[in-house]
Amino acid sequence: MAKSRPVFICQNCGAVASRWQGRCESCGDWNTIVEESDPGPTAIRTTRGRPFELEGLAGSDKPAARIVTGIDEFDRVTGGGFVAGSVLLLGGEPGIGKSTLLIQACAALARRGARVIYISGEEAVAQVRLRAARLSLADAPVELASATQVEDILATCANGERAALIVIDSIQTMHTEIAPAAPGTVTQVRASAQALLRYAKTSGSTIILVGHVTKDGQVAGPRVVEHMVDAVLSFEGDAAHHFRMLRASKNRFGATGEIGVFEMTGLGLAEVANPSAIFLAGRDASAPGAAVFAGMEGQRPMLIEIQALVAPTSLGTPRRAVVGFDQNRLSMILAVLEAHGGLKLGMHDVYLNVAGGMRADEPAGDLAAAAALVSSLTGAVLPADQAFFGEIGLSGAVRPVIHAGMRLREAQKLGFHQAVLAQGQQIGADERRAGLALRPCADVAQLVATIAQSAPRAKGGG
Known part of the structure; x- marks a missing residue:
């Protein structure tokens, strides 16, 4: 029997090294390489496999049945509800509200x-009950347990009626006897996820795995876990705001890029049915430097305000600060x-x-x-009541974008009367008859000239 040998695995990206080193050569993180034991090469099986039947592309299979939670924003992101037998990975920063969202969904x-099981590997049952009581959910028939052994969890879930939903909070705390490594290591996370995935596919239960995130916002652990699961959801937010966004970066049973908006209240997370109205509420329409962007989040149109401040600088190198927008696109x-456009921004x-x-x-x-x-x-x-959308090319031309009709309908629904868009943008007949005044813009020179005409005074530039 071959002896086991030590291997060194990065706990951030899963890269394998032959020896310990302070910095991972794959992802560049420091102090993430941990020594783990390798069981060595396994014996080669000489048994012959069994042939299976192949099928064609055409068939009469029905669409997968959906398990609807009743939380519309959650169901929107998952593509209309959970698919039986699917596995989802939910990531988010500590304290953002992942457990609160999942308790409400359960x-x-x-x-x-439906039978729902909530397994917590980080909190005791009493702590979960306290959260449920604070959210007025103590009367819901959710089955709770505090456990970390995967084999025990699967045996418990298989006992009795098939569970429609199983929540594992979190995957980093799980431990399986198959992998000879400490909980939270790459080997344990991978092996535990594989065992839970196999149970979901064979039993038909939907499993949600809660994952920690790294300092750069990525789900911690090996990337292979994200490839194994059927959907990857991220719960985002800012401590300075009450709003939380649930995004789908991967979904085998629905569209990616979908977003669900929630507001953190004293009674938990409340759905925001009309995010555009919330994000535009309280804006100062009389101040320069604010434009309303008719954007898209997945298949949902959303109006958000983009604010800019251009001020003269006394520094040799002007500052460029951006929040919520791509730094390279701003440059x-x-x-x-x-x-x-003829503007002079080098000293601002x-x-x-x-x-x-x-x-x-x-x-x-x-x-x-x-x-x-x-x-x-310019101070203009x-x-x-004017919304903007369009892509700017390096030649200065404004280029058309997709989903123009949905953007215009959302703007009209919120009381906007004008829309500035690319000159070659294709607009449907229904949007043209809607009464929204369309202002085609060919290039940035035309945009600058139009805005500068209403400026009370020139603060600089052309």
């Missing part, structure tokens, strides 16, 4: 008559405004912020960001 599903927009500090703790990641936000920058530089106040 209670909502249990009250609909590109500033360069295009200088090269093709530039600050760009997306209000409400949101993020504007899609290129369609270029036009709104440029409008906010020009408005702040943009119309309060």
Whole structure:
């Protein structure tokens, strides 16, 4: 029998090294390499496999049945509810509200008559009960346990009626006898996830794995876990805001990029049915440097405010600070405004912020960001009922974007009367008859000239 030999595995990315070293050569993190035991090469099986039947692409299979929790924002992100036998990975920073969200989802599903099991590896049963009592959910028939041994958990879940939903909080605390390593290590996380995945596929129970996140916001542990599961959800938020966003970065049974918006209240997480109205509430429409962006989060249109402040600097190198917007796209927009818009921004500090703790990641936000920058530089106040969307190219041209109809309908629903968009943007007949005034924009030079006309005075630039 071959002797076991030590291996050194990075606990952040799962890379294997032949010896210990302070810095992982794969991900670059320090002090993440841990020694683990390797059982050595296994004996080669000489038994012959059994052939199985192959099928064609055409068939009469019905769509997978969905398990609806009743929390609309949660069901939206999962694609209309949980699929039986699927495994989901939910990540988020400590204290963001992952356990609160899952307790509410478990209670909502249990009250609909389904068997729900909540396994906590980090908290005692009494702590989970206290949270449920604080959220007025103590009467929900959710089955609780505090355990970390995967084999014991699976044996308990298999005893009795099949569970519709099993929550494992968290996967980093689980331990299986199959892997000879300490809990929380890459080997243990991978082996525990594989055992839970096999149980979900054979039993038909939906399993949600809660995962810790690293300092850069990525789900901790080996990347293979994200590839194993059917959906990867991230629960995001800012300690300075009450809003929380649930995003789907991977979903085998639905669209990716979907977002669910919640508000943290004294009674837990409350759904936000109309996020656009919430994020635009209280904005100062009479101040320069603010533009409303008609964006898309998955299949949901959403209006958010992009704020800019352009101020003269006394430093040799002007500052560029950005929150909620891509730093590289801001640099590109500033360069295009200088090269093709005639603005002089080299001696100005530039600050760009997306209000409400949101993020504007899609290129369609270029036009709104440029409008906010020009408005702040010139002092011109943009119309309060005007929305922007469009991508800016390096030539200065404004390019069309997708889902224009959905963006315009969302803007009209919230009382906007004007929309600035690319000149070549394709608009459906229904949107043209809706009464929303469309302002085509060919390039950034036209954008700068239009905004500068309403400026009370020039603070700098062209």
